[in-house]
Amino acid sequence: MLKDATAVVTGGSRGIGRAVVERLCRDGAAVVFNYVKDDEAAKDVVRAVEADGGNVKAVRLDLGEEDGPERLMETAEAHLGNLGILVNNAAMSYTPTPLASTDVDLFDKVMAVNTRSVFLTMRYAARNMSDGGRIVNISTLNTARPAPGIAPYAASKGAVEQLTAVAAQELGARGITVNSVSPGATDTELLRSTNPAEVLDTVAGMTPLRRLGQPSDVADVVAFLVGPDGRWITGQNLRATGGLG
Incomplete structure (x- = not known):
């Protein structure tokens, strides 16, 4: 389905990012992903993808550095020859603080x-991505269901959703x-x-499907x-929440 496609995935060594890398590679795309410091986790992703016949490259690079995003792109x-897909998954988490x-x-x-x-990876894509490309930015349900202690995180993801909406308007003419x-x-x-088992059980019980999401659940939405x-x-925010929110 993605034969001959090329993709960049930020934060691809674990969790949702890893699931996205593995799914896109399984669908036939050649993928470059970044990670910050866990060499073994990144190598494990590469080994798993290559064992399945996929094409993947890991780049150790911190997107928080001033020139990090553009260096990654x-x-x-x-490495890829062109840019067809960009998935912005990388995010910084922290202990909730008032x-x-x-x-x-x-x-x-x-x-x-x-x-x-x-912003910087999308700006690079706007300048260099092939016509007909795809950009997907990973946000969070917390922009719709804010919680105490996550003001910077919720604010950062709210801004991502607005960047998404504007870029959709600007890049649509190029497909x-x-x-x-x-x-x-x-x-x-x-x-x-970061959460005790009882909290996770409560959250799962609040979801109509009565379970936590799996990274592959989100990766499948991205792949679609x-x-x-x-x-x-285009210009949409799809909530992959199992019906919560």
Whole structure:
């Protein structure tokens, strides 16, 4: 379905990002993804994809650095030959902190990774992506269901949704679709490390489908949007939440 396609996925070494990398490669795309520091996790993704016959390259690079996003895109374009798909998944998480206690340095770091990097990768794509390309930005259900202690995170993702809406208007004439996907509670290592089991059970019970999302659930939505069946959808925010929110 994505034979001969090329894709860049940010934050692709674990969780939803890894699931997206594996799904796009399985569908036939050549993928470049970045990670920040866990070499073994990145190597594990590469091994898994290559064992399945896929084409993938891992790049160790911090999107929070000033030139990080553009360096990633330049590296990916040089390796892939062209840019057909961009999936902005990378995000910085942190321990929930009341607004009154949130340090401005934390706010700046969250915005740099979660919003500024999306702006810069999308700007690069707007200049260099092939006509008919696809851009998908991963947002969060928390923009619709905000919770205490996550002001910088919710703000950063709200901005991503607005960048998505504007870019869809600007790039549509070239056949480039731009959408966002908002996952709900998704069963990742990060989610389980920051929430006790009873909280996760409560969240699962609030979901009409009575379970937590899996990374593959979100990856399948991304695959739909970047594939041929998603050609008529742009400027939208799809909530991959199992009905919550």
